[in-house]
Amino acid sequence: MKEITLSPELTKEIAAIYQAMQEGYDRVSEEVELTCEGCPDNCCDSYFLHHTYSEWAYLWQGLHQLDPEKLERIVKQAKEYIAHSAEALTKGRRPQIMCPLNDNGLCGLYHHRMLVCRMHGIPATLTRPDGQSMRFPGCFRCQEIVKEKYESETDAPAMDRSQLFRRLAALEASLLKGRSHLYPRVKKTIAEMIIAGPPSVPLPHCER
Template sequence: MKEIFLPPELSSELADIYAKMQEGYDEVARRITMTCTGCPDNCCDSWFQHHTYSEWAYLWEGLRAVDDDLLERILKRAEEYVRESKKILARGERPQLMCPLNENGLCALYDHRMLICRMHGIPATMTRPDGQLLRFPGCFRCQEIVEKRYEDENEAPAMDRTPLLRRLAALENELLGNRRHLYPRVKKTIAEMIVEGPPRIPKSHCEK
C-alpha cells in the first residue's frame, strides 16, 4: 500500500493549526491562572485515541527526524504500550500507561505532538455540525481552580475549538483527495500509530 505523505503546504498548515491551538491554550490558562507546575498528575499517561491521517503522517515526520537510538527506544515502548493496553482493555478497564514518546518526563516529539495533547487541560467548547454546543471542563486541576474562582463553571473562560477543528477537517479532506468519507476511520493511540508505521492508502484506493 502507498504511504500517505503530507505535502509541504499541508504540513505547514497543520503546524499553524497547532500553533494557534497553543496560543488559545496559553490565553485561557493565563486568564484562569492555570499552570501545570507542581501538578501531581501526568497527562502523558491519559488514554487518548486520535482520528486523522494528517496528524498520523505529521507524527511520522517527527519520528523520521530523531536519531536512531531514540527511535529504537520509542518503538520498543510503543510495542509494550500496545501489548499492555490490549490486556487492560480485555479486562474492561481503561488503560493508564505512559505515552511511548515520553522521554525522561518530556515529550520527545514536542513540536509534533497531537492536537488533543495540546488541548487537554483547559476549559473548551466545540460546536458540532448539527449545531449542538459541547463544553469540556478541563483537567482535574483546572476544575478545582474554576470551582474556587467562579460561581458557575460556564462563567470561566473557555477556548472555542471549532474553527481549528474545521481547519483540520478541511486539511484532512484535501490530503485524502476530497474522498475522506471513503477511507477507513482512524481510531488509534499514538503507540498504535508508531507500531503500525506511517499511514497508508488502502489497497482498494491504490488500484483506482
C-alpha cells in the first residue's frame, strides 16, 4: 500500500482554505452575535461523515505530531466511538457521541480539525455544481438568535461556502492527480479515519 500524502504546496493550500473558513465564520458569527460561551450543547458530539482524501491526509499530519501517549489515548477513544456509533446506527438512531479528538471540551487537534467542524454553527449558503442553491440555518442556538433578531431567516447574514468547496475540490483533484474516479469514495467519521490510519492505495504491480 502507498500512503497518500500532501505535498508542502498542498499542505499550504488546505491550511489557507481552513483559514479562509475561519475568517468567514468569525465575520458571520460576529454579525449574528453568536457565541459558544455558556452553550449547554457541544458540537463535538455531532455525527459527521467526511469525504476527501485531502482532509484525511491533513488530519494524519496533525496526528503524527502528537506524543505517543496522547495518540494512543485518541486511538482508544476512536475504537470506542466506532463501537458505540455502530450500535446506534443498528437501532436506527443517529449517533450522538463525543469525538475521539475532544480533550476536556476542546479539540485536541484544533489546527487540523475538519472543514465541517469549522463551519458548523453559523448560517451558510452553497451553490452546487448543478446550480442548485442551498441554505443552512446554523446550530440550534444560532437559529434562536436569528429568530429574535430578524424578520425572516433569509434576512440573516450567511457565509457562502461555494468558493471554499471549489478550492477543496481542486486540491483533491491535484492530490489524486485527476484520477479520483479510480479511488474508493471516502465516507468516514473522524474515528474511522483514525483507526484506518493515513489514507493509502494499493501499489501498481510495477512498483511492488
